[in-house]
Amino acid sequence: MIFGVPLQALLGQLVLGLINGSFYAMLSLGLAIIFGLLNIINFAHGALYMMGAFAAWMLLNYAGIGYWPALILAPVIVGLFGILIERAFIARLYQLDHLYGLLLTFGLALIIQGLFRNYYGVSGLPYAIPQALAGPVSLGFMILPKYRVFVIVFSLAICLATWLVIEKTRLGAYLRAATENPKLVEAFGINVPRLMMLTYAFGVGLAALAGVLSAPINNVNPNMGADIIIVVFAVVVIGGMGSILGSVVTGFGLGVIEGITKTYYQPASSTVVFVVMAIVLLVRPAGLFGRAS
Incomplete structure (x- = not known):
């Protein structure tokens, strides 16, 4: 027993929190890349997350393409749509105040969500778990569906790989340099507009x-x-705007905190993230991993 809660129940909630944290980490990672490297607050990120799920659903129901190919094809399709957004709208805002990017992407999010809502309604559409990941797996202290274990491991791998590419490779150095001094990078023969376009598509x-x-x-x-x-967005602010490592660590960490909160006082689980954000901003306005301007 830990503070009146059985250890098995607490560990179970921690694992469930890691599942939510996996989605928080991947989404905040994309946001951090776009803001940190392009200085754009991408409020359309949630709509593009939704488009990824719908792309997988459409590939299955309209083209008969299953989960594993969709895991590759759906991000590519949405990434190509992101290129259209970047070339048509975002590229015009790089030298302007952050507010313009926020307002534009917020409007795009409303348009995208409205189009899908009008066509598909608001009731959820089921998407089957791939056969290879069906069934449960025993963790010793709880039984968990295999698919949820896969989500945690796969998300960790993607976040780690992305961090390594941006922080430890020449490509990542080009991306960071293009943000700081695009004219100097262009002098080395790098196509900076294309680099920024692909960065947005990747995010x-x-x-x-x-x-x-x-x-x-x-x-x-x-x-x-x-x-x-x-x-x-709260995760990104807590981790530090533009911090790749901060977004990943904070995403998984806040998922765990949500899980613990559900164990002890479930009504507070939906607000605990914002309480943590308020405390962090009072103590460290730049975020846990951010740097002061």
């Missing part, structure tokens, strides 16, 4: 990938992005 592709992972757990719904995006 929204991560959101779409999280949407595909979420589809078998949470029914595919036009409102699924709106329900999670506010929490994800």
Whole structure:
């Protein structure tokens, strides 16, 4: 017993919290990449997360393409849509105040969600778990569906790989340099506009990938992005705006905190993220891993 709660129940909630944390981490990672490297507050991120889930659902129901190919194809499709958004709208805002990007992407999110809501309604559409991941697995202290274990492990792997690429490779160095001094990077023969376009596409592709992972757990719904995006923005603020490592660590950490809160006082689980955000901003306005301007 820990503070009146059986250890088995507490460990079970921690694991369930890691599942939510997996989605928080992947979504906030995409947001951090777009803000940290492009200085754009991408409020359309939740809508693009929803598009990833719908892309997987459409591939299955309209083209007969199953989960595993959709895990690759859906992020690519949404990433290509992100390229259209970046070329048509975002590219015009790089030199302007952050507020313009926030307002534009917020409007785009409303348009995208409205279109899907009008066509598919608001009731959730089921998406089957792949056969290879069906069934339970025993963790010793609880029985958990295999698919949820896969989500945690896969999300960790994607987040780690993304961090390594951005922080430890030459490509990541080019991306960071293009943000700081684009003219100098262009002098080395790097196509900076193309680099920024692909960076935005990669960020929204991560959101779409999280949407595909979420589809078998949470029914595919036009409102699924709106329900999670506010929490994800709080995760990014707590971790530090633009901090890749901060977004990943905070995403998984807040998922765990939500799980613990559900164990002791479930009504507070929906607000604990914002309480943590308020405390962090009072103590460290730049966020846990952010740097002061």
